[in-house]
Amino acid sequence: MSQAAAVELVDIWKRFPGVVANAGANLRVERGTVHAVLGENGAGKSTLMNVLSGVYRPDEGEVRLDGTPQRFHTPADALAAGIGMVHQEFRLVPSFTVAENVVLGSAERILRRQDVEARVDEVARRFGLATEPDRPVWQLSMGERQRVEILKSLWRDARILILDEPTAVLTPNEADELGEVLRHMADDGRSVIFISHKLHEVTGFCDVATVLRGGETVAASLPVAETDAATLANLMVGSTSLAGERPPYRTPGEVRLAVSGLCALDDRGLPALHDVDLEIRSGEIVGIAGVAGNGQRELAQVAAGLRGSTAGSVHLDGKDVTSAPPRRRFGLGLCYIPEDRIGVGLAPRLSVVENAVLRTYKGHRRGPFLVGSRLTAYCRDLVERFGVRTGALGDPIAGLSGGNLQRLLVGRELSGRPDVVVAAQPTRGLDVQGVKAIQDLLVAERDAGTAVLLISEDLDELLTLADRLLVMHEGRIVAAFDPMDSERSVIGEAMAGHLADEGAA
Ligand SMILES: Nc1ncnc2c1ncn2[C@@H]1O[C@H](COP(=O)(O)OP(=O)(O)OP(=O)(O)O)[C@@H](O)[C@H]1O
Ligand SMILES: [Mg+2]
Structure with a gap:
């Protein structure tokens, strides 16, 4: 039958x-x-x-x-x-x-x-x-x-x-x-x-x-x-689920990341950013909402120094870094969580240990002096703290699942005690617990005084985490919202390029 x-x-x-x-x-x-x-x-x-x-x-x-x-x-x-x-x-x-x-x-x-x-x-x-x-x-x-x-x-x-x-x-x-x-x-x-x-x-x-x-x-x-x-x-x-609750918010401190009049091109050489102004202060998460492909990716890359700008400036802690390479920006306390973890963030053929120090090694020039056993201890700690599920630490990371790769990357970046975090889609592709773990890390960073730029396509995530919410459309910041006091539908309209107050701004 x-x-x-x-x-x-x-x-x-x-x-x-x-x-x-x-x-x-x-x-x-x-x-x-x-x-x-x-x-x-x-x-x-x-x-x-x-x-x-x-x-x-x-x-x-x-x-x-x-x-x-x-x-x-x-x-x-x-x-x-x-x-x-x-x-x-x-x-x-x-x-x-x-x-x-x-x-x-x-x-x-x-x-x-x-x-x-x-x-x-x-x-x-x-x-x-x-x-x-x-x-x-x-x-x-x-x-x-x-x-x-x-x-x-x-x-x-x-x-x-x-x-x-x-x-x-x-x-x-x-x-x-x-x-x-x-x-x-x-x-x-x-x-x-x-x-x-x-x-x-x-x-x-x-x-x-x-x-x-x-x-x-x-x-x-x-x-x-x-x-x-x-x-x-x-x-x-296998246990009760995690209800998202908005973490408390304190008054932010001084400006850490400032972007002014920024213009940049996309991979095809077409204008991707138009005259973008943005300030992020110590102790706040500024969220960028928008439909993918409206300049968010380019904004993160220009901030991290991985893409050049055609006009405007980027300042980190008051220092002009507009034409500074990524390494100098990392030295000034910036950390970048890229949206494509393999390629920019991680090297698939290297081991878990090697990937865990890929960035520390460069940033702090400690590389040659990091002995094997200390390296392994550092990596074991990272893997434990950030809940990366992996086999042997000496195995290539190519075998890790998508979510575990992301935890390794985010853990590595955040463990450098940054002053400014630029996070592009940090929870994309993660499961419920993975998302919660990474969101908690970002909030903990903010509470410790870090300035966080959070780019996400998940509006719920932005509404839960961001202290201020900006909307990008066709390479411009077209609207700003208070996440505590805004209608999803109005934000959605702004994401689609329809602005409620044509006269304003
Ligand atoms: N080629 C491989 N070599 C070694 N370990 C592997 C390999 N492929 C998967 N694994 C391990 O097997 C387990 C299951 O991985 P898998 O990729 O099937 O998970 P998944 O459910 O697809 O996870 P995700 O939602 O993160 O994509 C993980 O612990 C992963 O690290
Ligand atoms: Mg998978």
Whole structure:
């Protein structure tokens, strides 16, 4: 009577040196459903998806599709069996068009460019994926790039689509659009596996949820309609959830970071910042709200010295650092938590220890004198204080989960006792506890007298943490709010570029 499910992962075990990533995990996904896989950082979600998509072979356990046991040796095997995976790091060729990227590597040969574009467009429309097949990928936003990744899987006729934290890089609107695309795919009889830490997306987009904790399935196939966000959060952490409460606020001190008349260009050489003025005082968190791509990223980079300005100035503690390199700014007490942790922040091939001192080493010129044992002790302390879950400290950080990488990075930066913190999306992609841990750290910094610039796409986070809230739109600061006394809808309007008081300012 019981019909075989589209996907069954049965009692999957996967061990890495020092870590059991999957410890008897189970997952059963039915046809025509959007299935959420939940769990805190390091719970084993990505590992389980890598088993399903042929990246890893499980140590034990079985993968079944429509009831038939499978043995995938490579991702290509899994793809041939109908499994498509949309990775968080997009694997697109920037100089190719959307259509070229979609068909790249697929067996099909279509000679005429217009035919390819027309067929890609047809598939895109069928699933409500708005794209322009003839545009080069480098011109596209994150949301658009992701749609190209999804199209690639649909082009290869994937019946099972895995999306690992797809909304982490999307704006709230793009995330909602993605939700609709997932629904189209399910209605078309496909199965979608959706990983996210944002519980409102799970309750909003998904039919069923499976929760992992410590590599095991602790709740299997819960109907979303019969549960709620609080229940899911409790299942993930295994204890009562953490209610956000606004920390008390004291009068700020002197100006630490001052930006005046700042203009800068983006990666494409187009104006990204227009005449930005900003002052952050000791003991305050100034939040920057805005839809991604409105200059927030460039503002953080110019403040940290990683991007040049075309006009205006940056002062740290009254000293003009407009053309000073990052190292000099770090020396003056600035710390920067970049939004892309791998690349700018961390070196994937180096060990946990090496990454933990990457910055201290440079900033304090202590490097050559840091002996092995002291280094290890320093690193062990950091890992403990900031709750980084890792195997051996000498192993490369490439094996850490996304959230644990972020904790390591934030811990390293904050342990340098900064005077000014520039934090870009510091809690992106973290689970409930990880978010709380990092938010607590930022508040503790503020209470110790640090000036904090917090850039976030999460309005709730800004409303909880910021003492003052500024909104950026098209490279300008267009509005300022008191987070204690502002309507979300009014802030949202400002984020969209609609200003209530046209006459003012
Ligand atoms: N290639 C690897 N080598 C060593 N350890 C690994 C490897 N991949 C994952 N791990 C470890 O296995 C555990 C599970 O990691 P996984 O990436 O599956 O977690 P996750 O649930 O996806 O977490 P996150 O929400 O932070 O992305 C973690 O402790 C991680 O450090
Ligand atoms: Mg993961």
